[in-house]
Amino acid sequence: MTDNLQRTLLTGNAAAAWGARLAGVDYIPAFPITPQTEIIETLARWIDAGELQARLVTLESEHAMITAAGGAAATGVRVFSATSSQGLLYAMEMLYTVAGWRVPLVLVNVSRGLAAPITLEPDHNDVLAARDSGFLQIHCATCQEVLDSTLIAFRLAEDPRVRLPVIVNLDGFYLSFTREPVQIPDASRCRDYVGEFDNATIAFRASAPESQAVAVLGGSPYSYFRYELHLAAMNALAAYEEAASRYEQLCGRMHANVEAYQCDDAEIVFVMMGSFATKAKEAVDRLRDAGRRVGLLRPRLLRPFPLTTMRAHLAGKKAVAVIDQNLSMGLGGVLHTELAAALYGQPDQPKVVASFIAGLGGRDIRAEEFYEIAATVDRAGDRGETPGPQLLYTADELRELRKLQALARAERRQLSAATAPKPAAE
Amino acid sequence: MTTADERFHRMKDLPSTHLLGTGTPMCAGCGGLEALHEAYDILGPKTVFVNAAGCMTLLSVYPLTPFRGSWLYTAMAAAPAGAQGIRDALDILLASKRMSAEDDLQVVVLTGDGAAYGMGLSATSGAIERDLDFIYLCYDNEGYGNTGQQYSSATPHAARTATSRGPAGYPGRKKDLFDIWVAHKPAYAATVVGAEPLDLARKLEQARSTKGPRLILALAPCPTGWDYEPRLSVEIGKLAVKTGIWPLKEYVDGQVVHTKAPHPRLPVEEYLSLQGRYAHLFHPRRNDQLIAEIQAEVDRYWADVEGS
């Protein structure tokens, strides 16, 4: 409860709630969905107990929730919300809309695989579906990062060069319900860091009437407004660097737009986002013990895409293995696609940029699979040929799936006389 | 043709064999599952259940299903729209003789109160307005149960939920879904509870043999969300009726008729005191004011009913 410099064990959800609390949010439009519900429950409890001065309102759907979030931000208060998967998608129309309003707010997404089939465990298809919306995206790998990124996100969103809403993504279950050591920074220093919400330029006040988000007819003016949004998102590269630097001054932790682990002398580099990237880090350590020069590149910022940094770290590498916890139907892994586009035509681009699809719906990635990925792209690098995409899925898994299919396809049982409903008397 | 009353005249007319498969992951003592299994015995396997996100989404988890009929999981806001599509398609197939009448299905929307009272209301209103021939079966456990019992628009005044933990519980009031349906002039609407199986059976039979938009709103006592031992689910359901908190009524032929009018009505306290979600009304001190408010609201309702 008290703000101190000691570390404490917090779940990713609790860390997100702390981020919102330390940022001094005013307004929390909410709607429950697994696996983020604990975030709003924590905030509601603090408000009920008088520990947080904010208003939390449960809306009737996520579409309504994001609309309320944008409306409040447009009026001039600091807004925080949280959702996941189906909820994020239900709000999709309003994600694009609210970004177009050019108002700042922070939305935590707790990633979860998308229906159909409906599931509960994480992958990244949900948050990636929002990548064109105008919301910026920060991807976290640890519970500490979740707290820190929420604060950085407010500063980033409210930066006058940006003025865009920001999604902070954490993986369901592996971060949301998992406790890790988190340092909760001092509250007043956090308030200084985020500063006061500046509603001088976008606000609803009787004294200063505004018609916001008006219709725009004609391709030429429409193009102007849309491209300006894109330029603001590009400004966020510099704004993020500054926000992250200032944050390092606050608490000593640096969260660069891309985490580069053991990349300098690496021949082979894993590229991954999110919490499973720490498993890749562990694999890097074991592979290094075995004498292999492997590294990990983990984009934290996905929108804007950290083009220059990615190119710089991958230049001259023998082989790159992009591990996507997502799938664009009919094309393949999203990060792979974006990275390949970023590297195309670069003078010393890696010979091999291979795509691996793993962890869909929370399917675990074993240490051995990382080692095998490294071995595979190493051989490919020797040949100079990028292999086709590989789904991480074993023969054992398929055998188990066949058993389930057998159960699901069992012949329809005839209703016996004993189980037939009683006929209605004539 | 027998009426519902004649088919279910006495307790022994209730089905003695049950169609809904065992082995579903609903909580032990789930009042919603109890209402569903009673209803399914009457609706039978020539049904397609169209579901929105809620506890019962987990009724069918691959590769298992408890249904002998059909099932479609849609999305939280959308079940009535899914039902519209299925019913329209079945009608097309029947009209163009691409399907025999024997293969026809009764379309049944199954949702919790989260979808029925909140996010799904728009789709519901649209479906009734289009005179969709379907049954809407809502299991009302008075909160967003599947995510841990946060308050919904079906949460009653003063109830403790995961998002209303203050000393006075939920400050809002329970939305009146029955009245919202009645305002749409549906073909039929009824409130039921699994603890009153004969009343439920009659209403399901009435619904089954009617055409058009039909509501079956089932109070679903919830041991997990309401915080009581599972064995009390039926007792609590009965008390909901005996205290007048859950009126058993139906809208039929343009009129609202009560099928049970408890006389005398037990004090609401007998219902509230059994549930942990109302513990703060009794411990550490009785909150006489809130208890009296709840009682007054119930008294007002029945005064109106008796007056008209």
Place this chain on the structure above:
Amino acid sequence: MYRIRFHGRGGQGMKTASRILGTALFLEGFEVQDAPRYGAERRGAPIFAYVRADKRTINERGIIDNPDLVVVADDTLIPVPAAGVLSGIDAHTVVLINSDTDSQTWSQRLATPATVITFRMPEADEGHGESGYTGVACAAAAARLIGFLTADNLEQAIRKELGEHGATVVDANLRVARASFDSLAAHAAVVCEGALRSAVDYLQPQWTRLEAEAAAVSAPVVRAAANSELSKTGSWRVERPVIDYERCNRCWWVCSTFCPDGAISVDAQGKPEIDYDHCKGCMICVAQCPPHAIAALPEHAAQLADTRS
């Protein structure tokens, strides 16, 4: 790195156990990662929780597939495949089982090279077969087996995790924890850290190629009718309803109608029969039977009686 799994049923406090142990290790200066893992997330259904602890930053994630210590709070879970109690255990694993049956018998039954130790909950429960202190007892037992955690350290962790419930609850938990901790003195420090996963000698994953298959089977559709009965939810039970047919008066099948799961069938003569493969033990039938012909027995005792007869 220490890798510990707690297995129990929903409602038995496995999440609490993992948090108490996690906090104790954290207070001792370890990096810690702990999480509960739900299946159906229902009372009585199998759940597990896990704890990782290391001096360095923990980069591993997810379910522990090679535990150093497995704590089994409810031995009736061991024969339930879905509970995965023995998953990934090997010769270095210590398996601690809360059981009346001795460790030698368990060792033989399980045919495992792992070290098997049994213990009993300090608060013997007469009534319901479920102790409210299972979680803290398991955490304390695990702490003793790990070895370097002191009783003080454990106490601090309990105060931190359970403090919000008030002094009476905390004190009761502390007593149970102390008793549990002391009872395993003979096995102190028996748990050893697991090795790192070598990248030199590793078991190659057998990746396969998924081929496109007809939508009829590759869409998430179930064509079986009521095959949910393959899920034996009777394994959730901690209490069992038993009908006394002398008292049963073949009423209008109250029990069968009110059973939410449809686990009571009635024959042509009106005689009810409980399907114990699927009865979850909600006890509604016990509460509602008009002549009170159904009794509630602790499941554990009933299972022992079953195996003897």
